[in-house]
């Protein structure tokens with residue numbers, strides 16, 4: 001099969017023919033219909049992710065058609081499915097408690113095993129997959145990626161965002177836009193922060209109540225002003241120190257900060273304003289992914305038209321276009337996400 005292979009960090013992926021994937025007993029092999037390109041892929045591509053080594057095939061945001069099913073898998077050839085990026089074992093105490101995104105033996109394609117920047121992918125633990133509704137296109141399904149699922153769980157499973165509250169979103173990339181759209185659907189008012197005017201305008205067009213350009217000075221003070229005392233919930237969607245502190249400092253008393261952005265850098269250490277955490281009695285949450293059982297409810301909200309995630313999708317690219325998209329993460333980016341939907345070129 002054709003696959004895009006990372007040969008050296010920070011260099012273009014090389015498209016080459018590699019052996020077809022082997023189906024595992026509890027897994028399936030999918031013909032990849034579409035695969036999202038994500039900032040997490042960029043972390044691996046620049047050499048910051050410990051599990052991404054030369055020889056890796058990236059890609060953890062995919063949907064596909066089952067072409068082979070293992071004897072323990074319940075899917076049939078021809079089924080169209082979408083995968084969460086975390087493939088949980090299904091058998092450990094965490095999985096049995098419904099907390100499959102915390103499974104200690106989870107597997108993540110693209111990080112230590114072949115991903116979906118390829119014509120086919122072997123997906124173990126296929127019980128994590130969800131059926132892809134006919135009304136959702138493969139490009140949209142893949143574009144939901146880790147961003148929509150992560151944002152949904154951050155808001156509902158961690159911060160417990162409630163109608164009428166103010167939500168601040170720092171960084172309007174894929175996860176930030178997802179948090180904006182989902183936060184509004186939950187009845188919150190939303191203020192977004194970014195450094196790219198085009199992205200702020202895009203967020204306002206998607207219904208943000210206020211937009212703050214971080215280049216124009218004290219972000220936290222302006223959030224406090226816009227929200228009349230500070231946000232109730234704040235999502236940090238970039239993973240850098242300045243935005244993490246702006247997020248914490250822009251919260252009101254008893255506010256909830258959710259660290260959604262993967263911290264940047266090899267050590268990922270940050271100097272955090274703990275005085276604000278102490279004085280305002282804030283809650284700090286980390287979050288990663290979403291338990292796979294929440295997938296059908298999220299897909300149902302989309303098929304019923306409760307939320308429209310289509311504005312997330314900015315570009316469709318061929319496999320050979322993935323390198324340019326990865327490279328673009330190194331600088332401020334235009335709004336929306338890119339999805340690979342052509343694996344023949």
Ligand SMILES: [Zn+2]
Nearest residue numbers: 089092095103
């Ligand atoms: Zn498990």
Ligand SMILES: [Zn+2]
Nearest residue numbers: 038040145146
């Ligand atoms: Zn992702």
